[in-house]
Amino acid sequence: MCISVCSSFKHTTHHSMMNLLQMDSLLQEMNSTHFYGMILAILILSIHVRLKSGSSRKLRTPPEVAGTWPIMGHMPILGKSHLPYRTFVSMADKYGPIFTIRLRLFPAIVVSSSEIAKECFTKHDLVLASRPQQLATEVMGYNYAFLKFTRYGPYWRLFPVADALPFLGWLDLGGQEKSMKSTAKEWDTILNFMDVMLSTLEGMDIGGFDSDTIIKATCKALAAGATDTTITTITRAMSLLLNNRHALKKTQEALNAQIGKERHVKESDISNLTYLHAIGDLQLRKIQTDPRAWLEPMEFRPERFLNSHKKIDVKDPFEYLPFGGGRRICLRMSFGIQSVHSMLARFLHAFKVATPDNLPVDMSEGTGITIAKAMPIEVMLTPRLPNKVYKFT
Numbered sequence: 569m570c571i572s573v574c575s576s577f578k579h580t581t582h583h584s585m586m587n588l589l590q591m592d593s594l595l596q597e598m599n600s601t602h603f604y605g606m607i608l609a610i611l612i613l614s615i616h617v618r619l620k621s622g623s624s625r626k627l628r629t630p631p632e633v634a635g636t637w638p639i640m641g642h643m644p645i646l647g648k649s650h651l652p653y654r655t656f657v658s659m660a661d662k663y664g665p666i667f668t669i670r671l672r673l674f675p676a677i678v679v680s681s682s683e684i685a686k687e688c689f690t691k692h693d694l695v696l697a698s699r700p701q702q703l704a705t706e707v708m709g710y711n712y713a714f715l716k717f718t719r720y721g722p723y724w725r726l727f728p729v730a731d732a733l734p735f736l737g738w739l740d741l742g743g744q745e746k747s748m749k750s751t752a753k754e755w756d757t758i759l760n761f762m763d764v765m766l767s768t769l770e771g772m773d774i775g776g777f778d779s780d781t782i783i784k785a786t787c788k789a790l791a792a793g794a795t796d797t798t799i800t801t802i803t804r805a806m807s808l809l810l811n812n813r814h815a816l817k818k819t820q821e822a823l824n825a826q827i828g829k830e831r832h833v834k835e836s837d838i839s840n841l842t843y844l845h846a847i848g849d850l851q852l853r854k855i856q857t858d859p860r861a862w863l864e865p866m867e868f869r870p871e872r873f874l875n876s877h878k879k880i881d882v883k884d885p886f887e888y889l890p891f892g893g894g895r896r897i898c899l900r901m902s903f904g905i906q907s908v909h910s911m912l913a914r915f916l917h918a919f920k921v922a923t924p925d926n927l928p929v930d931m932s933e934g935t936g937i938t939i940a941k942a943m944p945i946e947v948m949l950t951p952r953l954p955n956k957v958y959k960f961t
Contacts, residue, residue: 725773
């Protein structure tokens, strides 16, 4: 900086030059002070973390993954990974079914065993019932009013009671006037539900949240919980079926046998479509892929839910673990399962599906909480049913 200043102002007076040099010296001193201040802050925080860790060594804690950084913890390691959950798999192979990582200054325990998960969500359920306070959930979740990320307390306990609300049943969109009227009634139920919330919560304060915040957060939770996760699951199921045409053929043959080709799938048909259930259940088994519990867990085998794992309940949070567990288990679990089965059945019954040039679908995984596909799926659809079935009357 001094060289550039001197060359730019070589015709200035000696007094001006001295002022510029003094200014440059002052800036350098300030920059040095700022730099050493940052170093000092890092050292103080590091010492604080070390002392805190040393004081807690008497506790029996899971092994900590090597390679932690000062201040940043294991974030640089996770940041390098395109798919952090696969990094966790590698860590579990090395450190066992329970280990510790550090997310910046905060320790976090990673569990990959159904036995330990069961202990966490039963014996230590209350300890794990709350949620950490993070900037993202504060800003985008109405100051932690968003149901998935709200802290455990009276506000959260208000919502499990609403799990059996009638409007959460799947809408039977059969394309007929009767079905359309039924759908209209379902929408009336939703609107009535909102009206009930408005009237019931008016002027109330629950867990520090006013009625407007609660209603907005609830609407966001309903929209988010019923879209992203379901779409990701359906897309993955279709992709795997297109890469396993024998399973696709078997599914559509079962639909023909059960429903025929003269009408749409009804909600009452879903419970009888056992092979389709197995396909849907397989997609929900995203977390629990422990080879000790599942033979060749990464293989596409819907049949495993018809024989070796026939007795496993999708809603069992420990053997299966698609919806979490304990007090904070997904409140819309039944709705999610029903949505996946219904969408798959109606789509596969109505259309023949194929890929351009019969090429396999790229199954590369993208980032995100729901582990969506990295590349969009491209399919060609051909009607399977007579034209009259597709017409609204």
